[in-house]
Amino acid sequence: MKKRVKKHLPNAITCANLFSGCIGIVFAFQDNLVVAAYAIFLSSIFDFFDGLASRVLNSYSFIGKDLDSLADMVSFGVLPSVIIYELFLKAHQINNVSHFLNFAAFLIPVFSALRLAKFNNDTRQSDSFIGLPTPANAILIASLPLILQQYEVLGRYILNPYVLTILVLVMCALLVSEIPLMSLKFKNRDFTKNIFRYLLLLFSAILILFFKFVAVPVVIIIYITLSLIQLKFTNDKVPG
Numbered sequence: 001m002k003k004r005v006k007k008h009l010p011n012a013i014t015c016a017n018l019f020s021g022c023i024g025i026v027f028a029f030q031d032n033l034v035v036a037a038y039a040i041f042l043s044s045i046f047d048f049f050d051g052l053a054s055r056v057l058n059s060y061s062f063i064g065k066d067l068d069s070l071a072d073m074v075s076f077g078v079l080p081s082v083i084i085y086e087l088f089l090k091a092h093q094i095n096n097v098s099h100f101l102n103f104a105a106f107l108i109p110v111f112s113a114l115r116l117a118k119f120n121n122d123t124r125q126s127d128s129f130i131g132l133p134t135p136a137n138a139i140l141i142a143s144l145p146l147i148l149q150q151y152e153v154l155g156r157y158i159l160n161p162y163v164l165t166i167l168v169l170v171m172c173a174l175l176v177s178e179i180p181l182m183s184l185k186f187k188n189r190d191f192t193k194n195i196f197r198y199l200l201l202l203f204s205a206i207l208i209l210f211f212k213f214v215a216v217p218v219v220i221i222i223y224i225t226l227s228l229i230q231l232k233f234t235n236d237k238v239p240g
Contacts, residue, residue, distance in 0.1 A: 010054040017046035021075025028082040033145035040142035043075035069116045076138035077112030091159040111172040129181040132174040143216035181227040196230045
């Protein structure tokens with residue numbers, strides 16, 4: 001019995017990630033973007049713990065790896081694209097353009113699929129990332145409805161079809177970029193080897209404490225910046 005639980009617990013957590021993503025899509029299409037955003041955050045928690053459970057229980061499997069990618073495709077690919085699509089619909093509609101431009105939102109799952117396929121087959125990403133991870137991209141998009149709820153005045157900037165289009169294109173490019181980004185997995189307690197991870201956690205905690213969801217896009221920028229600084233200090237190699 002214990003062996004069976006040990007084997008299937010990580011996959012069960014992954015399925016919870018997928019279930020949360022599916023529920024989020026329903027709420028997003030019902031224009032309840034705040035709940036949809038929280039569904040992404042919940043899926044991110046499940047995504048973290050399925051990997052942790054797999055490592056702690058030593059129950060890695062190829063099925064689990066594929067299942068994780070399929071779940072991520074829904075929760076961090078399709079769901080954020082529906083949120084962006086609904087934001088496009090709320091934005092000012094450009095005559096003869098918007099009914100095509102709005103569908104740019106669905107470039108996100110396309111590039112998320114490419115990102116996940118690349119991750120599963122790229123041996124360079126065993127200890128770090130090449131390109132922006134899909135959960136980070138999804139969390140940034142999830143922050144937008146929450147920012148609008150927190151500061152309605154920012155709607156004039158966020159709910160702009162040109163801003164949304166640029167955001168989609170930039171995020172898609174980051175997903176499949178060759179930018180080395182650090183993993184948040186702590187393999188040891190050596191402060192010097194984890195200093196950039198500690199700095200990211202520190203800056204993130206301070207910014208989120210004072211600015212709440214507005215801080216999320218800034219945290220993503222800091223994450224990329226610290227990863228590039230780490231790359232510079234480690235002679236073009238990002239350690240795991």
